[in-house]
Amino acid sequence: MKAHLRAVGLLCGVLLMPLATALEFQGVWQQGAMLVGHTKPGNTVFFQDRVVSLTPQGYFVIGLGRDVKGPVVVEVREGNESQLYSYPVAQREYKVQRVDGVPQRTVTPPSGKVLERIRHEGRLVRQARADDDPREDFLQGFIKPLEGPITGVYGSQRVYNGVPRNPHYGLDIARPKGTVVVAPAAGMVKLVHADMYYSGGTLVLDHGYGLTSSFIHLSGALVKEGQRVEAGEAIAKVGSTGRATGPHLDWRVNWFNVRLDPALVLKYFPAASGQ
Ligand SMILES: [Zn+2]
Incomplete structure (x- = not known):
């Protein structure tokens, strides 16, 4: 070779x-x-x-x-x-927010049964993102799954009492509980979970060749696992389930286990008009 x-x-x-x-x-x-x-x-x-x-x-x-x-x-x-x-890969500056004087209890990582649950749920999500499904849905481009104010962006990170937390990987769009979320591109529903510890109501949509969207903190799903959906089709409802401070959609995009920025996907791969 x-x-x-x-x-x-x-x-x-x-x-x-x-x-x-x-x-x-x-x-x-x-x-x-x-x-x-x-x-x-x-x-x-x-x-x-x-x-x-x-x-x-x-x-x-x-x-x-x-x-x-x-x-x-x-x-x-x-x-x-x-x-x-x-x-070459252009480096980005991510928003880092330092928060000091946080009560230690709220920054201590979970343990025991809760940790077990978190690991199990993590495996479910990873599995849902692992398929290399030969569907070309990702080639059709993407639309916003929800219109509304952006309240959180990809890459940002909080540092509590000097300890960096996991970065935020989603695009947060705030809307009232129950607002309908649509599929940003066609795909196959790979995972529907009513209540995960961190992400609450969780849905993973597979756009083919390892490219997936995840939608979290949902108050409900309108589709089932194994179901094929088209771009713009109603798939779920906004909520504040899991570790969320208020109702919003957190939309994430992955290439297998690599976390991508949904805002860049929308910017450089917009669906052709009329779709
Ligand atoms: Zn978020």
Whole structure:
């Protein structure tokens, strides 16, 4: 394998050069981004230790995590030929809020039965995001699942008494309890859970090839596991279940277990008008 590797060094930005194995991307190389690539059907694409599945037309999706440091490398193999493409990743500044003097009880991590429950629920969600389902729903673009004021953004983090908490990975949209949430893109409902410890009413929608949306703190679901939904179809209702301070939708986007920024997905992959 090594013998075939023909490293091309660091090539910056979107590559549209006439190389043996052409590779193009839509999207931006920045932390939290979703990118849609295209190469010749039948080629093999490697990214972050994963063989990335291609649609029959040669499209594929990848994602960059919150704290990814560039450059990142995409390898494309065509027969015995291998080409490495390297991309810089723009670093982002995330909102960090320091809160001191918080009563220690409220910042102590759960233990015992509660911890067991949290781990079990974490496994359910990870499983729901693990499928590499060959549906091309993600190629149709995305719409907002809910209109309303944005009250929380991707990547932000709170530091309580000097201890950093898990960053916030969703896009929070505040609306009254019961407001209908629609599917941002077509997909298959992979998980419906009435009440998880942190996320409360939880729904995972699979848009194909490892790209999923999760909706949390819901007061109810309007669809069932295994159900196919179209973009814009009503899927759930806003709530404040789980660890939420008020009614809002928290929408998350994942590429497998990599957490992406829903705002970037909307910005760079809007659904064509009329959808
Ligand atoms: Zn949130």
